[in-house]
Amino acid sequence: MPALLQRIVNAEPHLGSDTSQPFDVGQLPNSVSSAIWRGTEVGQAGQTVVSSGFEALDAHLPGGGWPCNAITELLQPQPSLCEWRLLSPALAGLVASGGQILLVGPPKRPHAPGLVKLGVTEKNLVWIAADTPAERLWTTEQLVKANPRGGAILAWLPQARAEQLRRLQVHAQSCDCPVFVFRPEAAQMDASPAPLRLLATLGTDWQLQVQILKRKGALMDGSISIPSIPGTLASVFTPRLMRPSQLIAKTEPTNVHTLGSAVNRRRLRQLAAH
Amino acid sequence: MSTHWAALLTDADCDSSLRIDPIGISVWALQFTPRVAKSDHAVLLEVEQSLRLFGGEEHMHQLVEAGAFELGVSRLAWAPTSLAALACARVGIRDGSAGPLAKVLDPMPYQCIDAVNKHDATLARLGCRTLADVRRLPRGGISRRFDSQLLLALDQAYGLRPEGYPWVTLPETFSAKLELPGRVDTAPGLMFGARRLLLQMSGWLTARQLGVTAFTLHWCHDTMRSKDAGDGGELTVRTAQPTQNVEHLSRLLGENLAKVTLKAPAGDLVLSATEVTPIIEQSRSLIPDDRATGEAIDLVLERIEARLGKKRVLRPVLTEDTRMEWMNHWQPMNAKRVATKVRQVPGPQPTWILKKPLRLDVHGDRPLYQGPLQLLLGPERVEGGWWHRITDAEGNQHALNVARDYWVALSQHAGALWIFQQRLPKDTAASWFLHGLFA
Numbered sequence: 001m002p003a004l005l006q007r008i009v010n011a012e013p014h015l016g017s018d019t020s021q022p023f024d025v026g027q028l029p030n031s032v033s034s035a036i037w038r039g040t041e042v043g044q045a046g047q048t049v050v051s052s053g054f055e056a057l058d059a060h061l062p063g064g065g066w067p068c069n070a071i072t073e074l075l076q077p078q079p080s081l082c083e084w085r086l087l088s089p090a091l092a093g094l095v096a097s098g099g100q101i102l103l104v105g106p107p108k109r110p111h112a113p114g115l116v117k118l119g120v121t122e123k124n125l126v127w128i129a130a131d132t133p134a135e136r137l138w139t140t141e142q143l144v145k146a147n148p149r150g151g152a153i154l155a156w157l158p159q160a161r162a163e164q165l166r167r168l169q170v171h172a173q174s175c176d177c178p179v180f181v182f183r184p185e186a187a188q189m190d191a192s193p194a195p196l197r198l199l200a201t202l203g204t205d206w207q208l209q210v211q212i213l214k215r216k217g218a219l220m221d222g223s224i225s226i227p228s229i230p231g232t233l234a235s236v237f238t239p240r241l242m243r244p245s246q247l248i249a250k251t252e253p254t255n256v257h258t259l260g261s262a263v264n265r266r267r268l269r270q271l272a273a274h
Numbered sequence: 275m276s277t278h279w280a281a282l283l284t285d286a287d288c289d290s291s292l293r294i295d296p297i298g299i300s301v302w303a304l305q306f307t308p309r310v311a312k313s314d315h316a317v318l319l320e321v322e323q324s325l326r327l328f329g330g331e332e333h334m335h336q337l338v339e340a341g342a343f344e345l346g347v348s349r350l351a352w353a354p355t356s357l358a359a360l361a362c363a364r365v366g367i368r369d370g371s372a373g374p375l376a377k378v379l380d381p382m383p384y385q386c387i388d389a390v391n392k393h394d395a396t397l398a399r400l401g402c403r404t405l406a407d408v409r410r411l412p413r414g415g416i417s418r419r420f421d422s423q424l425l426l427a428l429d430q431a432y433g434l435r436p437e438g439y440p441w442v443t444l445p446e447t448f449s450a451k452l453e454l455p456g457r458v459d460t461a462p463g464l465m466f467g468a469r470r471l472l473l474q475m476s477g478w479l480t481a482r483q484l485g486v487t488a489f490t491l492h493w494c495h496d497t498m499r500s501k502d503a504g505d506g507g508e509l510t511v512r513t514a515q516p517t518q519n520v521e522h523l524s525r526l527l528g529e530n531l532a533k534v535t536l537k538a539p540a541g542d543l544v545l546s547a548t549e550v551t552p553i554i555e556q557s558r559s560l561i562p563d564d565r566a567t568g569e570a571i572d573l574v575l576e577r578i579e580a581r582l583g584k585k586r587v588l589r590p591v592l593t594e595d596t597r598m599e600w601m602n603h604w605q606p607m608n609a610k611r612v613a614t615k616v617r618q619v620p621g622p623q624p625t626w627i628l629k630k631p632l633r634l635d636v637h638g639d640r641p642l643y644q645g646p647l648q649l650l651l652g653p654e655r656v657e658g659g660w661w662h663r664i665t666d667a668e669g670n671q672h673a674l675n676v677a678r679d680y681w682v683a684l685s686q687h688a689g690a691l692w693i694f695q696q697r698l699p700k701d702t703a704a705s706w707f708l709h710g711l712f713a
């Protein structure tokens with residue numbers, strides 16, 4: 001062991017000394033090198049995760065999937081925009097193993113026949129129509145405390161404050177299922193105790209632009225494009241419909257900077273500069 | 275055969291002013307042993323045979339004492355014989371089996387045993403004070419001068435003769451009454467008394483190996499009520515799974531009581547188990563679970579339902595219908611479900627649906643929703659419903675017939691939408707509606 005320590009000490013670059021010998025992780029025993037985390041890497045979740053079903057997204061999520069034992073905040077420019085497109089691959093896996101999907105206060109009525117086609121069967125779906133913010137918070141907290149193993153909790157909490165989310169997060173640490181909290185895009189300016197925050201917007205041609213606002217590990221610049229045709233439409237689309245942007249370009253001059261645009265911010269900024 | 279007795283005094287003053295009902299206590303105690311006897315104001319239970327089942331003497335003591343304390347019994351004692359236990363409870367010794375029985379009983383005043391206390395006047399004039407004094411008197415003289423009951427009671431207390439009691443039998447149905455110490459004005463204030471009744475019910479359920487699926491709390495208004503208030507009210511609480519769990523039942527009852535307003539102050543409470551089914555206890559695992567699971571998810575959903583209301587915790591039921599609105603309906607958690615396999619509608623279906631289709635503005639020929647919509651796919655004609663008649667508020671019948679052409683439309687901001695065009699007679703402007711979202 002002293003020999004090994006000696007090597008580690010030697011390997012450390014000293015200030016002003018000769019740095020011709022760069023630090024090589026390969027010299028370290030496996031147990032040590034695997035425990036080293038560098039600032040540029042994606043953090044380790046350190047707990048179980050549920051794969052999101054999108055490889056591109058998994059690569060950027062700590063641990064490679066949606067975390068259990070923590071709340072995950074998903075921001076969208078408007079409610080009921082892309083919840084199922086983003087989550088249904090993960091949820092379908094949970095449902096297949098018998099998990100319950102619990103919806104707390106969704107903004108619109110869930111349509112079970114459509115969800116069944118995505119793999120979320122009607123037996124495993126519970127809709128809790130909680131209306132007031134207080135009811136939603138209370139219900140979510142009760143569910144998180146109950147720890148519905150193998151399932152998932154989806155809560156729409158647009159008005160939740162940071163301290164209320166913190167309370168949820170503390171309870172979620174002992175909850176073995178993923179907890180998703182949906183909030184408006186404007187909430188990205190507020191601090192949040194959720195260890196993982198994502199902003200999902202619609203991209204062109206059935207893509208979802210996912211921006212990771214907060215995660216364990218290095219910050220992520222830019223956004224990830226994940227191809228996601230709304231589940232039941234993929235089977236009936238013709239190749240032409242797979243690229244609706246071309247279709248639109250043909251039929252009309254686009255007018256992007258209309259109400260609530262979240263599609264192309266850069267372009268807006270350019271317009272404003274002129 | 276050694277015996278292990280507990281005596282619970284129900285006539286002692288206790289801090290809470292609720293009167294303790296010996297019958298209720300004996301029903302509650304039947305969950306520990308079938309040998310429960312009621313003598314005047316005390317409840318006696320013999321638990322020797324049940325000690326192992328409840329995890330040993332110490333654990334048994336804790337269980338009984340904790341339960342009795344919640345029921346308002348503050349004085350109880352343990353001893354090898356029932357009369358000794360009763361005597362110990364009266365003088366305030368908790369455990370009478372600590373030393374030899376004679377040593378425990380001898381210094382006690384003879385008033386502790388009822389049969390001896392009956393001859394109080396004579397014994398006092400004889401100069402007796404303690405049980406030891408009475409025992410020192412010649413036996414032959416005692417049996418001649420006093421009745422045989424005194425000697426019998428003494429021998430039974432000292433464990434020299436066997437004791438026999440008419441055991442309390444478990445009632446077939448459960449209904450318990452409680453007189454509240456004062457008038458209760460608010461429904462949540464009934465919880466204190468109701469919890470005590472729930473404990474008794476749980477004891478009865480355990481003894482009968484049943485689980486409750488519905489119970490009724492009935493309250494009687496006191497005599498000072500106004501004329502229109504009626505005699506009282508009642509509240510029935512239902513559970514999905516049969517349960518004996520007092521915590522769960524009292525939380526459910528609490529949620530339900532929070533929504534009740536009493537028409538007049540209440541004086542009496544009656545709790546009855548209206549629906550019961552046999553329950554099979556879960557066997558515990560030898561290896562401890564790595565993380566304590568919370569309550570079962572069904573119990574939590576039931577509690578949420580109790581607070582939010584019946585129509586707020588819903589599960590979908592699919593039906594074979596091509597019309598969007600009736601493809602699935604939502605029903606409460608506990609409602610029975612048909613187990614038939616439902617054929618799915620072919621083709622795409624949205625994931626969110628609007629309760630009422632939203633009429634869209636039309637610009638030129640194109641519908642607008644957060645900007646102009648691009649129609650991608652369609653039309654999918656949905657027609658029918660003439661067989662589905664409903665009666666509206668005014669008593670007129672009309673059919674829920676639809677004639678629609680559904681399209682998949684793309685909005686730049688709202689994603690893929692499921693919109694339809696109402697098919698109308700000729701020469702009428704087409705109207706577009708938004709009905710669902712492919713989110």
